[in-house]
Amino acid sequence: MSLLTAKSAQVAPIQLIIDTDPGADDVVALLLAMASPDELNILAITTVAGNVRLGKTSRNACLAREWGGREDIPVYAGASRPLLRAPVYAADIHGEEGVPGVAVYEPRLGLAAGGAVQYLIDMLGNAESRSITVAMLGPQTNLALALIQAPEIARGIKDVVVMGGTHFNGGNITPVAEFNVFADPEAAEVVLSSGVKLTYLPLDVTHKVLTSEARLQQLAAVGNAASARVVDILDAYVTADMARYGLPGGPVHDASMIAYLLKPELFSGRQIHMQVDSREGPTYGQTIADWHDALGQPANVMWINSADAQGFFDLLSTRLGRLA
Ligand code: BDR
Numbered sequence: 001m002s003l004l005t006a007k008s009a010q011v012a013p014i015q016l017i018i019d020t021d022p023g024a025d026d027v028v029a030l031l032l033a034m035a036s037p038d039e040l041n042i043l044a045i046t047t048v049a050g051n052v053r054l055g056k057t058s059r060n061a062c063l064a065r066e067w068g069g070r071e072d073i074p075v076y077a078g079a080s081r082p083l084l085r086a087p088v089y090a091a092d093i094h095g096e097e098g099v100p101g102v103a104v105y106e107p108r109l110g111l112a113a114g115g116a117v118q119y120l121i122d123m124l125g126n127a128e129s130r131s132i133t134v135a136m137l138g139p140q141t142n143l144a145l146a147l148i149q150a151p152e153i154a155r156g157i158k159d160v161v162v163m164g165g166t167h168f169n170g171g172n173i174t175p176v177a178e179f180n181v182f183a184d185p186e187a188a189e190v191v192l193s194s195g196v197k198l199t200y201l202p203l204d205v206t207h208k209v210l211t212s213e214a215r216l217q218q219l220a221a222v223g224n225a226a227s228a229r230v231v232d233i234l235d236a237y238v239t240a241d242m243a244r245y246g247l248p249g250g251p252v253h254d255a256s257m258i259a260y261l262l263k264p265e266l267f268s269g270r271q272i273h274m275q276v277d278s279r280e281g282p283t284y285g286q287t288i289a290d291w292h293d294a295l296g297q298p299a300n301v302m303w304i305n306s307a308d309a310q311g312f313f314d315l316l317s318t319r320l321g322r323l324a
């Protein structure tokens, strides 16, 4: 292959904003993303209240950035509560500090000046048309607020990739709802109705990408500080889900979504019509995925429902090996 052909064959990195509520699996996702600079140019990390309160999710995002050796990435704090509903947290799964299994402390570097919502408005508003991907690892409050205040910023968005929702799997916070959507269904509806290109990685797929003793050993065998930290976090994190759902291993939801950006060929799904239920009652926060096109409505999301689980753990271990 000539140098010219080799160069043109290189794919430009995804221009990426990661919106997150760390969160055990969020930290693993951030480390995986930071270990992959050839594919992902992380413009900023924006934080939101979710698994724990905003102060802790923001601190944990700064810690993850420090652990990934990427203090050049700005972290902006965003919404401290959902659009309309009362806040709901998940300390029972992620621990009181939001990251179980490891010591948390005051990060060396703090937050960037200005808020996440204004950052999204400025960055997406001034971006070239359809140039930026937004990875949503928590409740979608920040992007919803930005779209409400400045709907024209949708033009700057190439893709919105959401870890959230569930249909065939059942819920993890109510019988039918997944945590990130349940924690702010109205925000999910705003993003859904904005017309941006959307991909959902629901529990339908993340509950198929499970840890096992062998996979945790595979990660530990990487033998650096990053992999040791991930194993400590996962050891503490997966037990709650395994016990609650009778699973043989635990899902690493948000990291699966970063893996989708890095290697979409590990995943499959299809374009479908999806609705978020925000009516009060037992179905609040449910995502209704019209997999068999019963409603005959236009497709509005790419719904991912299967993955190569071992491929995910191979990718995670290889990439963690690139960190210190
Ligand atoms: C999602 O909810 C959070 O608890 C996890 O971080 C993940 O983003 C899974 O339902």
Ligand code: CA
Binding pocket: 020, 021, 022, 023, 025, 026, 050, 051, 137, 138, 254
């Ligand atoms: Ca999360």
